[in-house]
Amino acid sequence: MVKDIATARNDFPLLATTMNQAPITYLDNAATTQKPQPVIDRLIKYYQTENVNVQRGVYALAQATTTKYEQVRQQVADFLNAQPTEIVFTRGTTTSLNWVAQSFAPTVIQPDDEILITIMEHHSNLVPWQIVAQKLGARLRYVELDDAGHLDLKQLQASLTSRTKIVALTHVSNVLGTINPIKQITTWAHRVGAYVVVDGAQAVGHLPVDVQDLDCDFYAFSGHKVYGPTGIGVLYGKAALLAQMPPVEYGGEMINLVTRQTTDFKPAPAKFEAGTMPIAQVIGLGAALDYLTSLGWSQIMTQEQHLLQLAGSQLQAIPGVTLYGPALTTAHSAVLSFNLAGVHPHDLATVLDSQGVAIRAGHHCAQPLMTALQVSATARASFAFYNNDQDVERLITAVKMAKEFFQA
Structure with a gap:
């Protein structure tokens, strides 16, 4: 049964x-x-009635919890x-991307090879490739934006x-809201024998x-960005590629046999999941995906596009506001980055905070x-999807208040 998105906020x-004596506008x-x-x-239930380790015990409760853990996989x-x-379960998108950079990249990159990334990358999908390039003698190249704020596909x-x-x-x-054409880019990359690693942190909860x-070839996302717990992430990798990757961490439960001098590792994904995993978070992630599924993508995407258009058009109508990124179309996720002339973003965010409006201000881990x-x-x-028109109204009112306060 599909849940009604109109009541999902509840x-x-x-x-x-509330925040600062005002209803929170998150x-x-x-x-x-x-x-x-x-x-x-679901998290409370786990800690109250299922709190045992997985993949280890032969007693009934351990086996039952292990089954639930693997059901989420x-x-x-x-x-x-x-x-x-x-x-593969990881701690988050950052961990997933680092594991690909540390474990997979050295199996395919030789000195003078090239790694291609984009100028819009979050530091989590930028810094690891800088380090890999430095260590392996490879060249790190960037794809820039075109004049419309999209990735320059010709370049x-x-x-x-x-x-x-x-x-x-x-x-x-995460800054521009740009939705990149991954399928087309993957086709082009595979034609020259390149592997494609996708940071899906800002996508999986929205489309x-x-x-x-x-x-x-690889896709990474975080549970806390899809309405699930913190501390749990996912790394998807094609089976043949995971098989050729060595583990990044070492410990219990990821081995078949350990002797004094040698270790035989289990196949993927087990060989990457050393030690006690974030069991409660995995189970909580399963509940979050259940919740998303109950809403359905049609409702989610329709509501978020409505909010994008409503907020974007009203921000653009405020003199002195500059929006960054591509035009507000369906190729634009529900993220709006903007500045108010003459007002530092941190000052703007502080005024909004006083009105109960929570936004982010800064470089968004995307300094390049x-x-x-x-x-x-x-x-x-x-x-x-749980935001509504009133949230947009409060945002616009607070921005106008900041403009008046700073006389921008």
Whole structure:
């Protein structure tokens, strides 16, 4: 049964609270999403009645919890249209991307090879590739933005050569809201023998992701950005590629046999999941995906596009406001980065905070992009399906108040 998105807001306890004596208007969803009551309840149930370690005990409760843990792996696989053997649980998107850089990259990159990334990358999908390039003697190249705020696809195509071994890029920009054409880019990259690594942190909670259709080689996302707990992430990797990767961490439960001098590791995904995993968070992630599924993508995407258009058009109508990124179309996720002339983004965010409006201000872990945009920072309002027209109204009212206060 599909849940009505009009009443979904009631499932999120934090949204009924206040901030600075005002009803909270939470517009920092690109940083983390709020958790619905079913996810909170599921975490409590685990700690109250299922709190044992997995993959170890032979007693009934341990086996039952292990089954539930592995059921979430199957659930994530179904969510991405993958196989459960291709799903590795990690601590988050950052960990997932670092593992690919540290473990997979050295198996395919030689000195003078090239790694291609974009100027819009979050530092989590930029710094690891800087380090890899330095260690392996490879060259790190960037794809810039075109005049419309999209990725420059002509430059990207021209940059792909026989020396390109990895293309790493975000599915959705956490600053610009740009939705990149991953399927097309993957096709181009594979023609020259390159592997494609996708940062899906800003995509998975907002649009359907089919890794088979995208044909990417790796895809990463975080549970806390899809209405689940913090501390849990997912790395999808094609089975053949995971098989050739050595583990990044070492410890219990990821081995078949250990002797005094040698270790035989289990196959993926087990060989990457050393030690006690974030069991409660995995189970909470399963509850979050259940919740998203109950809403359906049509409702989610329709509501978020409505909010994007409403907020974007009203911000653009305020004199002195500059929006960054592509035009507000369906190729734009529900993220709005903007500045108010003469007002530092941190000052703007402080005024909004006084009115109960929570936005992000800063460089958004994307400093090279800020340099390309010729700004030091921006304000960012990011929406989720549980936001509503009143949230937009409060945002616009607060921005106008800030403009009057600073006489911008």
